[in-house]
Amino acid sequence: MTWTEAPVGMVVTGMGAVAGVGDDVEEIFEALCAGRSGRAPLKEFDSTRFRARHAYEIDDRGSGKGMPLRATSWLLRAVEEALADAGLRDDLGSVPVLVGTGLRELRSVETAWQKGPGGEDFDLGRLHFGTALRERFGATRTYTLSNACSASLHTLAMAQDLIAAGEADTVVVAGVDTITASMFGLLDRVQMTVPDRVRPFDRERRGTLMGDGAAAIVLTRQDGSAGERAHGLLRGVAMNCDAGHPTAPDPQGISAAIRSAHERAGVKPDDIDLVVLHGTGTLLNDEAETTAVGEVFGPHASHPLMTALKGMTGHTSGGSGLLSLIVAARSLSTGRVPPTVGLDHRVPGAEPFRFVLPGQARPAASPLRLAQINAFGFGGVNAVAVLEGIA
Amino acid sequence: MPARTAALVTGVGLALPGVAAAADLLDARRSTDPVDPAARLGRRGLRYQDRATQLALTAARDALADAGILPADAQRADDDTLAVDGTRVAVVASSNLGNLDTVCETSAAITEASTDVVSPMALPNASSNVVASAVAQRFSLRGPNLMLCNGPTSGLDAVHWAAALIRAGRCRHALVVGVEPANDVVARLTGIPRGDLLDGAVALLVEDPAEAAARGARPLxxxxxxxxxxxxxxxxxxxxxxxxxxxxxxxxxxxxxxxxxxxxxxxxxxxxxxxxxxxxxxxxxxxxxxxxxxxxxxxxxxxxxxxxxxxxxxxxxxxxxxxxxxxxxxxx
Known part of the structure; x- marks a missing residue:
C-alpha cells in the first residue's frame, strides 16, 4: 500500500490518562471543565533551590521524594485504561506501542546519580519504556520517541502512517512525562520572571511551570465494528521542524504545520470548530502561536472556540499533545469545553479568538464537529492534529 | 500504481576514532584518538553544544556531502546551499545516553546550590531531542524531526523510521544519525569503562529511489x-x-x-x-x-x-x- 491510495479511516477506540487533576479520563475531563487546577507547592524538589515554588505534580509518592520509575507507572496505567476502554485484552504482542516523551525516565537517572559513585541503582535499560511494556503487555513492537513537548503528537503521526501503510490495524499511541530537576531548574534559570502559575495567552504571563502526566489512545483502522465505540475519527496529523532557534518557536514553522494538518485532513480553517492550543504560558510560545493561528485562520479566527489546558495541568511536556487530543475528543462528544484558566487579559493579536473562559457559559454555537490540536517543542518540532467527532 | 519500493542509502558520514571510510569499519582495529568536531566543522556554533551533538553534526555533514546534497566544503547549509528542498528532508536521530551528562551534572549542581549556578546555555541539552533538532538547524532540514531513544535496537529502529517516513510521503530524503558520547557520567551509570564506550557518530542519507534516480544520486x-x-x-x-x-x-x-x-x-x-x-x-x-x-x-x-x-x-x-x-x- 502507498500514500497514493484512497485515505484510510482511523478511529480512536480507547482513551486513558493520568494527570495532577485526575486519575482517569473522566476525572480529568470533569476537573478541567470545572476549571480546577493541579497547581500546588513543589513536592519532588527542595523548593529553596529554585525561584519557582509551584508545579502541577501527580501526588502519588506516599513516602517521599525521588521514587524511581514514576513515569513508567503512569504510562502503564494510561495504556491499561485505554485498552479496557477499547475493549481489548491487555496482551498486545505485535500491536505497536508508540510512546512520545520529552524526558523519558531521566528523573530516575537524576536520583540514582545523586546517590554518588557506587550508589547508582537505576538500570539504564529502563530509561526507555520498551522493557516495561513487554513485561506488562507482552508488547515487542515498542518505540520510545523523545521529541520534546510535541512528542505524543509525533507518535500519533507515526501511528497513522503505520496503519495507512497496512503494517498494523491497531496501534497504541501514548505520551508521558515526569518533571526532572534539570529541566525544571533550567527553565527556572532562564525565565526572566518567576511564574507562580501558568497563564496561557495572558498579557501578564510570566513563564511556564511543568506538570506530570500520561495519556494513551488506541487507534484502529475504521471498519464496521470499530466505529461503534469510537471517540473520534483521526483526520490528519502534520509534523515539521522550524530548523531555527534551539528553544524559541518560529511562527512560520508553526503556521506551516497548521496548514499542512488542514491539507492532510482535507479541511479549511472555517471548518474547525475547536482549537486546543499548545499555550505554555511562556512569553515566546504564546506570542508565536497567536501569530501563527491568526495568520492561518485569517478572517475565520473568530469562528472556532479556543482553549488551552496548561493553566490547570501545567506543562505536561511530551504527553501534553495527546492529553489535549483526549480532551478534544471528550469535548466533541459532549459539547463541553474546558476553560482557559489563568487568562484575564489576552495577548495582542488574540483579540479575535473565541477563548472559552472560566465562569462563562460556553458561547452558543452549533455542534462541535472538528477539532484542531497543537503541540510544539524545543528544537522547533511542531505537530498538529485534526480530529473529527462521531455523532 | 508502483509496487512498494525500498529506500536507498545514498550517503554515509562517519565521526569515529580512526575510521575514514565505511569499508574500514570491517577491520577489527580502532584508534584511541578522539574525533575533533571543531577541526572538521569549524568552531562556530559548537561552543554550547554537548559532545553528542557535536559528533552528530560532524557525521551528518559528511553524509549530506557524500550524498551530493551539500557542497563538499560546506560546514552548514541554508536553503540556497542545499541541492534539494530542505522541507522534504527529515532527520531521524538515535541516542540513549547523549544528554545524560547535562541532566546529571545540572541536577547535582542545583541540589548542592541552586539554579543560580547553572548555565542557561545548557537548556537545549536538557531535552533529549537536542541532537535531532541541532542537526536540522545547522543544515536547514525542515521535514519531520524524530529522536529515537529506544534502547539497544534504537539505531536500527531509526533507519526503519527513516524509510517509513519516505514511504508515507512525509519526506523524500531522511538523514539518519546514531550517536553516543563517552564521558564519565555515562561510564559511571553504565558501569562500562570509559575506554570501552563508543565516542562517535554515524550518519546515513536515505532516499526515495525515484528521487535519487532523478537527481543522479549514487546508490550505495x-x-x-x-x-x-x-x-x-x-x-x-x-x-x-x-x-x-x-x-x-x-x-x-x-x-x-x-x-x-x-x-x-x-x-x-x-x-x-x-x-x-x-x-x-x-x-x-x-x-x-x-x-x-x-x-x-x-x-x-x-x-x-x-x-x-x-x-x-x-x-x-x-x-x-x-x-x-x-x-x-x-x-x-
Whole structure:
C-alpha cells in the first residue's frame, strides 16, 4: 500500500490518562471543565533551590521524594485504561506501542546519580519504556520517541502512517512525562520572571511551570465494528521542524504545520470548530502561536472556540499533545469545553479568538464537529492534529 | 500504481576514532584518538553544544556531502546551499545516553546550590531531542524531526523510521544519525569503562529511489525488510526476503549471537559475523546505524549478497533486524 491510495479511516477506540487533576479520563475531563487546577507547592524538589515554588505534580509518592520509575507507572496505567476502554485484552504482542516523551525516565537517572559513585541503582535499560511494556503487555513492537513537548503528537503521526501503510490495524499511541530537576531548574534559570502559575495567552504571563502526566489512545483502522465505540475519527496529523532557534518557536514553522494538518485532513480553517492550543504560558510560545493561528485562520479566527489546558495541568511536556487530543475528543462528544484558566487579559493579536473562559457559559454555537490540536517543542518540532467527532 | 519500493542509502558520514571510510569499519582495529568536531566543522556554533551533538553534526555533514546534497566544503547549509528542498528532508536521530551528562551534572549542581549556578546555555541539552533538532538547524532540514531513544535496537529502529517516513510521503530524503558520547557520567551509570564506550557518530542519507534516480544520486545500498519482535527467530521468520543461507555477512554483538545459536538450525553460524561494539566501543543507540554503515562498506568492498543487521536482546526489550542489499540490485 502507498500514500497514493484512497485515505484510510482511523478511529480512536480507547482513551486513558493520568494527570495532577485526575486519575482517569473522566476525572480529568470533569476537573478541567470545572476549571480546577493541579497547581500546588513543589513536592519532588527542595523548593529553596529554585525561584519557582509551584508545579502541577501527580501526588502519588506516599513516602517521599525521588521514587524511581514514576513515569513508567503512569504510562502503564494510561495504556491499561485505554485498552479496557477499547475493549481489548491487555496482551498486545505485535500491536505497536508508540510512546512520545520529552524526558523519558531521566528523573530516575537524576536520583540514582545523586546517590554518588557506587550508589547508582537505576538500570539504564529502563530509561526507555520498551522493557516495561513487554513485561506488562507482552508488547515487542515498542518505540520510545523523545521529541520534546510535541512528542505524543509525533507518535500519533507515526501511528497513522503505520496503519495507512497496512503494517498494523491497531496501534497504541501514548505520551508521558515526569518533571526532572534539570529541566525544571533550567527553565527556572532562564525565565526572566518567576511564574507562580501558568497563564496561557495572558498579557501578564510570566513563564511556564511543568506538570506530570500520561495519556494513551488506541487507534484502529475504521471498519464496521470499530466505529461503534469510537471517540473520534483521526483526520490528519502534520509534523515539521522550524530548523531555527534551539528553544524559541518560529511562527512560520508553526503556521506551516497548521496548514499542512488542514491539507492532510482535507479541511479549511472555517471548518474547525475547536482549537486546543499548545499555550505554555511562556512569553515566546504564546506570542508565536497567536501569530501563527491568526495568520492561518485569517478572517475565520473568530469562528472556532479556543482553549488551552496548561493553566490547570501545567506543562505536561511530551504527553501534553495527546492529553489535549483526549480532551478534544471528550469535548466533541459532549459539547463541553474546558476553560482557559489563568487568562484575564489576552495577548495582542488574540483579540479575535473565541477563548472559552472560566465562569462563562460556553458561547452558543452549533455542534462541535472538528477539532484542531497543537503541540510544539524545543528544537522547533511542531505537530498538529485534526480530529473529527462521531455523532 | 508502483509496487512498494525500498529506500536507498545514498550517503554515509562517519565521526569515529580512526575510521575514514565505511569499508574500514570491517577491520577489527580502532584508534584511541578522539574525533575533533571543531577541526572538521569549524568552531562556530559548537561552543554550547554537548559532545553528542557535536559528533552528530560532524557525521551528518559528511553524509549530506557524500550524498551530493551539500557542497563538499560546506560546514552548514541554508536553503540556497542545499541541492534539494530542505522541507522534504527529515532527520531521524538515535541516542540513549547523549544528554545524560547535562541532566546529571545540572541536577547535582542545583541540589548542592541552586539554579543560580547553572548555565542557561545548557537548556537545549536538557531535552533529549537536542541532537535531532541541532542537526536540522545547522543544515536547514525542515521535514519531520524524530529522536529515537529506544534502547539497544534504537539505531536500527531509526533507519526503519527513516524509510517509513519516505514511504508515507512525509519526506523524500531522511538523514539518519546514531550517536553516543563517552564521558564519565555515562561510564559511571553504565558501569562500562570509559575506554570501552563508543565516542562517535554515524550518519546515513536515505532516499526515495525515484528521487535519487532523478537527481543522479549514487546508490550505495537498498534497505530491505525490517522486523522487531521478541527474539531473533521470531524476527527472521517474518522476513519475506532472504533465506538464512543467502546472507553474505551478519552484524550482531556477541550477546545476541550467543542467544541465536539455536534458531534456524544454526544456519546463521556459517555467515561471517562482525561484532562492531567490541571493536569501536559499546555503541548503544548508535549501534544499528553503525552496523548499516558497515554493511554499505561491505558492499563497497565487493560484497554481493544481502547483509543481515541485528540488534537488541532476547531478555528485556526486544530484537530488531534489517536486511540490506547491494546497490546493484537497486539498479536492476
Amino acid at each position: 545500498a537498498e534497505l530491505g525488510d525490517y522486523t522487531r519482535d521478541a527474539d531473533l527467530t521470531a524476527c527472521l521468520s517474518g522476513t519475506d526476503g532472504a533465506q538464512p543461507g543467502d546472507w553474505g555477512v551478519w552484524f550482531a554483538e556477541d550477546s545476541l549471537a550467543a542467544a541465536a545459536d539455536v534458531p534456524l538450525d544454526g544456519a546463521l553460524r556459517n555467515v561471517p559475523r562482525h561484532a562492531l561494539g567490541a571493536v569501536h566501543g559499546q555503541a548503544s543507540g548508535a549501534l544499528g546505524v553503525l552496523q548499516c554503515a558497515a554493511a554499505v562498506g561491505w558492499f563497497s568492498s565487493g560484497g554481493t549478497a544481502p547483509a543481515l543487521v541485528t540488534a537488541g536482546e532476547h531478555e528485556g526489550d526486544a530484537v530488531a533486524t534489517l536486511t540490506l542489499r547491494p546497490a546493484e540490485a537497486a539498479r536492476r
